[in-house]
Amino acid sequence: MQTNEGPAAGAGLPALDDLAPDLSCAFYRDMLTARLLDTEAIALQRQGVFPAYVSLRGQEAAQVGSAAALDRERDFVFPTYREMAVALTLGVDMVGYLASHRALWHGGLYDPMASRFGAVNAVVGGPVPHAVGWAMGERLAGRRGCAISYFGDGASSEGDVHEAMNLAGVFHVPVVFFCQNNQWALSVPNERQIAGGSVAARAAGYGMPGTAVDGNDAAAVYRATREALERARSGGGPTLIEAVTYRVEPHSTSDDTTRYRKAAEERAWRERDPITRLRAAMRAAGHAGDGFFERAEREARATAEQVRDGVSAAPEPAGEDLFGYVYREPTGELARQRRVWQEEVLP
Amino acid sequence: MQTNEGPAAGAGLPALDDLAPDLSCAFYRDMLTARLLDTEAIALQRQGVFPAYVSLRGQEAAQVGSAAALDRERDFVFPTYREMAVALTLGVDMVGYLASHRALWHGGLYDPMASRFGAVNAVVGGPVPHAVGWAMGERLAGRRGCAISYFGDGASSEGDVHEAMNLAGVFHVPVVFFCQNNQWALSVPNERQIAGGSVAARAAGYGMPGTAVDGNDAAAVYRATREALERARSGGGPTLIEAVTYRVEPHSTSDDTTRYRKAAEERAWRERDPITRLRAAMRAAGHAGDGFFERAEREARATAEQVRDGVSAAPEPAGEDLFGYVYREPTGELARQRRVWQEEVLP
């Protein structure tokens, strides 16, 4: 079996040469905020506020680096359930985002259309063709936005991902397929998931550029995504990016990794932490110093606490919403059922 | 968009150097018999005996060449609906096979398990994962058979084909994915079907060998398939073969090609006829002369007529079969429905 030929994630320091310090600072702020918010979210689950939570810890560079390359006015993100740092970078209302994890509303309580960040989607592989359709529409309308689809290494095995990539290639549409290969799909490692060992290598079969990038290097991810978006925007069609990273936390708060992987592996990856690496690179490149890092920490903490308090206190949606959003044009039968609910269940 | 980088089908004469004359003679006999039977089948449709028929004309080399490489005692074929010449080469009861086209029984009236040639399957892409499962079983049982899955260029767009190839790669099972790229999927040509232009190129993404072969050259197809089967049998895992050929007839007898392709294209391909080419190569290589070709023609015609008469005269299956095969272990409800049918519908 082949192994992944892309860059081993996490070796060396991110190269920041061509990056404006503003940008690396922005990366850092978003990555740190996401990290602290993630930590708060895990705590909220332990406290019983969230029934469950899926941590993105360790994947902040892959998410922030790619999201930072997007045009917030024009592009559109199709996420799964683990893209909290993408949402944050895009400016999504984070209380509304985390409301999904508090089980207030499956898709979240933010406005996905206004945020240009689709509703949280739990079907592995399912939203990938949506990105292709959206991108087809963009081209048909003569607009210049790009769609980006986030999915995991495990999702790459789904038929929908193949259909989406083939459709994107045939219609030559502006879409970026962004695979966060965090090495694990729940309990299944890459070796038993990805024939050939590389998701990026699939691109050639669709006649599209495919690239594996160090997913723990925010700058490298940013560059790869920007390049793909530029190509897409100028009519160059789809690109597949595989950001090689690692899920250092369990799959979800209900998971137990001791059953399927070695603690040493987790430890090794925690040491290649994308935030630590970015900070070191920023210091080395003279992008920022203590003052910035301290302020960033303070601000990130404040944001994280504010969001935490916000989501803990968020009111439950009205029970009527169960009936109100099934259709845009309501049916008599559902109105009848709503009345039954009001009479029999609500009291 | 890339184009198919495989050998242009149909150029030059098949090279027979390493082939025993017996083998080329066998190819010729089967290809010719398939051709004549195909012609009879089209006629049967015109006469109203078949409600519809799908011709394999032009694909005889791809089908006979690949099937001839199979071990009839050990291997198993997972066909679609256009593999009549594969069935013939494997010795399937052809009256039973064509019964499917007379609409006597969807899957055909031959015994697929005993024939090691699965039931006719009309779901494009659907049977491909079955071949992978069968091959997994073969390995688990410690047997040495290989599965071969036939599918079309259009089928390659289906999610099931991707899932099957990935599963085959991950489990490293003895299966050959045999794509007959006849350039058209009903009315849709390769350019609008296959991103990147090559089905064979997909193999690399799964870490398996992929090869495009002149599908109108029986010897080349035979060699490619034999090689793939040898590799699979000796534990080398799956292979993807793309046999580049052409569907010279309409998609089915109900189709009208004038709506979507040029007569000149069809004519050009009719001139690269695989049977004509094989005959010329056999003559050139001294594998056979007039005597053989005349005898082969006579015998093929006799077989075709016999099968034609057989399928025309074949009795309809008993109406009870509608109820008898739904389950292996019948249910009371279905027995009740059968009684209703006997009382109310049968008379």
Add this chain to the structure above:
Amino acid sequence: MTGVTVEQERAAAVPAGPGTTELSMREAVNRALHTVLGEDPTTLVFGEDVGRLGGVFRVTDGLQRAYGEDRVFDTPIAESGIIGVAVGLAMNGFRPIPELQFDGFCYPAVDQIVSQMARMHYRTRGTAAMPITVRLPSFGGIQAPEHHGESLEALFAHVPGLKVAAPSTPDDAYHLLLQSVRADDPVVYMEPKARYWERGPVALEENRATPIGSSRIARHGRHATLIAWGAMVQRCLQVAELAAEDGVELEVLDLRWLKPIDADGLVSSVARTRRAVVVHEAPLTAGLGAEVSALITERAFRDLAAPVQRVTGFDVCYPAGPSNRSTCPRSTASCSRCNGRWSSDDHGPTHLRTARPR
């Protein structure tokens, strides 16, 4: 057979005359697609072979020529992808009208239909509309290969977020499709293939005001109500014609919207006739007939002089041609329990036989 012709019967539903045009059902669908493509630049027609070929049934014939390859186009063979793409297009402001080539080939798209298309409006709290109409040539009766004769209405009718239509006449095919496309909710639009070639008057200019979810009385009667949709409506009209010779007046209710179901329409008909038979091609068990039966029983129990009967396909895999001709549902016995005994002589191509008084 009686002398009743197909044309006469349909004429009874929509009178021919000034303001109507005689069309086959597939022409009517084609005209409706022309209308919506013409009136709304966000509408798109796509699917397998719908473009250059004009569809395997020629339902989309001429649309690509008229509206261009951008708005009417062929896709690769990827049913899940086709619906997935429709969802993404809808999220970008389009009004997609994808075709799935045959009933039996919509199964690969079930996940996108159920988990994505039907729920995206809900998941996004109403911010993403899903004005998608999935055209699905449906039901049996054309002696086709396996998977070309499936009746999937029960599956779709069970799914919150979907609406489901199944017209029985060219006129309804035209107007229900306009309604479906113009609606802001996803609709599975099931076209009865067996009726594609049947002609009837279509009021092209009329703006039909009947709401989504309304049924249609195809024939008035007072002894029992036959409830059907798609091709079975015509069968029921034939049955009613024969019964009439026997002095039995059957009402035929064309449900036409399978979700939402016109419960009021059912109840008010049954209140008059006191007996009901629901007829469909799909297998009996857990078919939509069960819903119709349960609904009527719940809401009109005291009106019912007899239990609602189901006349349906058997619980078998849809058979190949000649066997198909000999598989017919329990029309005789079931109807007879309500309406006196008939025998049958017509082993027609569709699932339900015509019954004849004896």
Add this chain to the structure above:
Amino acid sequence: MTGVTVEQERAAAVPAGPGTTELSMREAVNRALHTVLGEDPTTLVFGEDVGRLGGVFRVTDGLQRAYGEDRVFDTPIAESGIIGVAVGLAMNGFRPIPELQFDGFCYPAVDQIVSQMARMHYRTRGTAAMPITVRLPSFGGIQAPEHHGESLEALFAHVPGLKVAAPSTPDDAYHLLLQSVRADDPVVYMEPKARYWERGPVALEENRATPIGSSRIARHGRHATLIAWGAMVQRCLQVAELAAEDGVELEVLDLRWLKPIDADGLVSSVARTRRAVVVHEAPLTAGLGAEVSALITERAFRDLAAPVQRVTGFDVCYPAGPSNRSTCPRSTASCSRCNGRWSSDDHGPTHLRTARPR
């Protein structure tokens, strides 16, 4: 709440004592898998995370260790491929027991389930057996993310060639799974996730002779029959307990086989009680409750003192946690029409509330 505990109630169905072992339902399923893997070398267990992890619910815990990676293995995330592979394995003489991780993720496999697994025996005229048992953790009540609370029995029950089971007790979970695996037809085996952790006695050694398709009277009564399956059986037993305090004796019929359905069992219960309420978590419209209602009405119309009532989930997308807690089907009104009026006070995690006399 009354003092009735879960254990006592289940004990009523299978008495604890010598020859029984106290197990949770997931342990019971695990034991059944041990049994079949041990007795038949052609059985195979596979799916997403069933191997090393032992399944997200630990139902397959320890099986890989005991029977090796060849017979118990993880697959890539490819539901259609998983069932497709099972079909191929069955054609090569194996008896596959694939797991689809959650109800909501079986939709991508619907094509392989319906068009291939359910029909291969038919298509091959009985030459290819399909002894496949698809394990499907099912139904709601565990406050999980979207797509983890679907009730798909109506879809599967409609498909010719499938059999469908949904046990409600550890004992039935054990024995129905043995039956399903040993049967030569494909079975969709729906495990009520909400009951996984509930314990009860299991007669491990017993060779249960009840045929596929038999129902079980979970509690005897004479005023009405509550019909349910999966987790709703327990809810109905609770309702019956409360009704008993009010002097109303409810019979609870655990359907457990959803295809084939035990029509005789239904009819004979209703012949005694003359009233029936069918209860399920799935949405109302075109749910399996409609089939049960129609079946009873057809076969026992003259016995019925009132129409069969359906107490089901609403026609909405399965809601997220807290909203889930407040969405409950029409238990009160429906039951009341048969059985006198109750109110409810228990907004439990599962769809159906417990009712309490007032």
